[in-house]
Amino acid sequence: DAKTTQPNSMESNEEEPVHLPCNHSTISGTDYIHWYRQLPSQGPEYVIHGLTSNVNNRMASLAIAEDRKSSTLILHRATLRDAAVYYCILRGFTSGTYKYIFGTGTRLKVLA
Amino acid sequence: NAGVTQTPKFQVLKTGQSMTLQCAQDMNHNSMYWYRQDPGMGLRLIYYSASEGTTDKGEVPNGYNVSRLNKREFSLRLESAAPSQTSVYFCASSEQGVMSNQPQHFGDGTRLSIL
Numbered sequence: 024d025a026k027t028t029q030p031n032s033m034e035s036n037e038e039e040p041v042h043l044p045c046n047h048s049t050i051s052g053t054d055y056i057h058w059y060r061q062l063p064s065q066g067p068e069y070v071i072h073g074l075t076s077n078v079n080n081r082m083a084s085l086a087i088a089e090d091r092k093s094s095t096l097i098l099h100r101a102t103l104r105d106a107a108v109y110y111c112i113l114r115g116f117t118s119g120t121y122k123y124i125f126g127t128g129t130r131l132k133v134l135a
Numbered sequence: 136n137a138g139v140t141q142t143p144k145f146q147v148l149k150t151g152q153s154m155t156l157q158c159a160q161d162m163n164h165n166s167m168y169w170y171r172q173d174p175g176m177g178l179r180l181i182y183y184s185a186s187e188g189t190t191d192k193g194e195v196p197n198g199y200n201v202s203r204l205n206k207r208e209f210s211l212r213l214e215s216a217a218p219s220q221t222s223v224y225f226c227a228s229s230e231q232g233v234m235s236n237q238p239q240h241f242g243d244g245t246r247l248s249i250l
Contacts, residue, residue, distance in 0.1 A: 066241025121233045125177030
């Protein structure tokens with residue numbers, strides 16, 4: 024089964040850009056890449072998703088490698104409120120069964 | 136707006152007891168989901184309901200049953216709780232079905248301990 028691999032933790036200074044990597048070398052052609060973040064004692068919060076092309080929204084940008092085996096979530100200016108665990112997720116179907124596979128996540132620490 | 140509401144927020148059970156976790160959403164969403172999150176890990180999908188009246192297994196369905204009571208409510212039942220089911224359980228909903236890429240909206244979780 025496809026899975027995602029992320030660094031356990033990263034640090035960033037406030038107001039600097041942050042690049043959060045994710046490897047998904049076994050991704051299938053129809054799998055979408057989703058990103059969520061989770062604050063302590065809360066449920067995950069949607070950030071962004073994409074298939075092949077790079078995507079931008081008000082929260083972040085998603086850069087997807089040409090071979091789709093990796094992607095990078097970009098926070099353009101990190102704030103203290105961005106400190107959270109960020110999950111890279113593959114969404115798709117395997118043998119007709121819906122799958123939404125979370126990785127173990129990257130804990131982002133933002134330094135004031 | 137309440138969004139996705141889960142009850143209870145905390146529960147302690149003894150091995151072998153049964154328990155139903157409740158989830159309700161007020162966003163008129165079609166699809167609902169149940170996940171579990173073990174310490175230091177990402178979420179794993181237990182069951183989902185693509186639309187009212189349908190339910191399907193996810194990645195880790197063993198030991199659980201679900202009921203999509205109506206469009207708003209999706210419950211998760213542990214018939215005979217085991218210590219391995221100690222976890223944080225999250226319910227989520229999305230506007231359209233699983234064939235779409237609509238984001239999922241999550242509740243704040245139920246923390247379940249089984250002794």
